[in-house]
Amino acid sequence: MRLKFTKMHGLGNDFMVIDGVTQNVELSATEIEQWSDRHFGIGFDQLLLVEPPTRPDRDFRYRIFNADGSEVENCGNGARCFARFVTDQRLTEQTSIRVETAGGDLELHIQDDGQVTVDMGRPRLAPAKIPFNAPDRLDLYDLQVNQQTLQISAVNMGNPHCVIRVEDVLRADVEQLGPQIESHLAFPQRVNVGFLEVVNRSQVRLRVFERGVGETLACGTGACAAVVAGIINGWLDHEVSVTLPGGVLAIQWSGEGNVMMTGPASRVFEGVLS
Ligand SMILES: N[C@@H](CCC[C@H](N)C(=O)O)C(=O)O
Numbered sequence: 198m199r200l201k202f203t204k205m206h207g208l209g210n211d212f213m214v215i216d217g218v219t220q221n222v223e224l225s226a227t228e229i230e231q232w233s234d235r236h237f238g239i240g241f242d243q244l245l246l247v248e249p250p251t252r253p254d255r256d257f258r259y260r261i262f263n264a265d266g267s268e269v270e271n272c273g274n275g276a277r278c279f280a281r282f283v284t285d286q287r288l289t290e291q292t293s294i295r296v297e298t299a300g301g302d303l304e305l306h307i308q309d310d311g312q313v314t315v316d317m318g319r320p321r322l323a324p325a326k327i328p329f330n331a332p333d334r335l336d337l338y339d340l341q342v343n344q345q346t347l348q349i350s351a352v353n354m355g356n357p358h359c360v361i362r363v364e365d366v367l368r369a370d371v372e373q374l375g376p377q378i379e380s381h382l383a384f385p386q387r388v389n390v391g392f393l394e395v396v397n398r399s400q401v402r403l404r405v406f407e408r409g410v411g412e413t414l415a416c417g418t419g420a421c422a423a424v425v426a427g428i429i430n431g432w433l434d435h436e437v438s439v440t441l442p443g444g445v446l447a448i449q450w451s452g453e454g455n456v457m458m459t460g461p462a463s464r465v466f467e468g469v470l471s
Contacts, residue, residue: 203282204239204465207274209414209443211465213241214282217248218257226266232470233264239468242410245275247283255297256289263409270300271355273417273446277313277462280305285464300355314459317418320425320450321353328357330383336429342377349378350426354456357388357408358422362432366394366402375406389416393423398434401427403441414443421456424448 200222203214213232215222224246232238246260259279261272279296283289284307292307304316324331329351331338340349340359350360359378363369369392378390387408394402405419406412420439427433428450439446446460 281462352422354418360426415441
């Protein structure tokens with residue numbers, strides 16, 4: 198098998214992107230995990246597979262696999278790289294692209310300056326939709342982790358997120374709390390965990406411990422979930438600049454309707470697996 202791929206990143210959240218439109222691709226979770234290895238493989242946080250759409254009202258289908266091989270519903274930084282990829286590979290000439298994912302439909306718009314704006318759809322807040330084990334919907338929930346009670350918000354942006362407000366993101370205990378909350382029994386499909394520092398009503402800092410990967414340099418759905426959590430709790434205005442370890446994303450949400458995310462997408466190199 199010879200498989201062409203492109204290595205890309207969105208603010209350091211990096212991807213192996215495969216064209217499944219012009220190539221026959223069959224992937225196994227074991228192969229994906231091996232390829233994701235930063236020493237013995239190619240090295241990436243997620244693998245993105247571009248396929249033809251299954252519905253006539255969509256331009257492409259885009260599938261996402263975490264570094265541990267699990268297939269997941271959505272990836273914000275990946276969506277921007279996907280838009281850049283299908284354009285660079287001349288799989289489309291459109292600058293507005295409609296795509297289906299396992300987490301719902303997305304609309305992507307490539308701007309003149311190369312930045313990509315993604316209509317990330319509506320956040321889902323009902324516990325059953327996260328999914329999160331809680332009797333009623335609240336803006337803040339108490340979550341028991343070891344001996345402590347943490348206040349968290351739960352948001353689904355196509356994929357599940359837990360958001361915790363912290364005083365100083367650099368001192369947040371991401372290494373310990375990240376894996377403990379990722380596999381907490383209250384989140385039956387595991388969860389991505391965001392640590393949010395509010396700088397002021399339009400600026401935040403964020404670190405995300407991603408489900409199936411570990412801490413990454415940026416998480417697009419995590420940035421959207423953090424801003425939604427900040428808005429429903431009254432901490433943030435409707436346009437927020439989110440500084441992640443890998444760079445800055447612009448997030449907009451009116452308090453209802455769809456969340457918009459704008460940021461860069463970069464190509465690193467192309468390769469062939471044999
Ligand atoms: N890096 C992503 C999110 C990728 C999926 C996530 N780890 C999950 O398991 O849901 C992003 O930019 O949104």
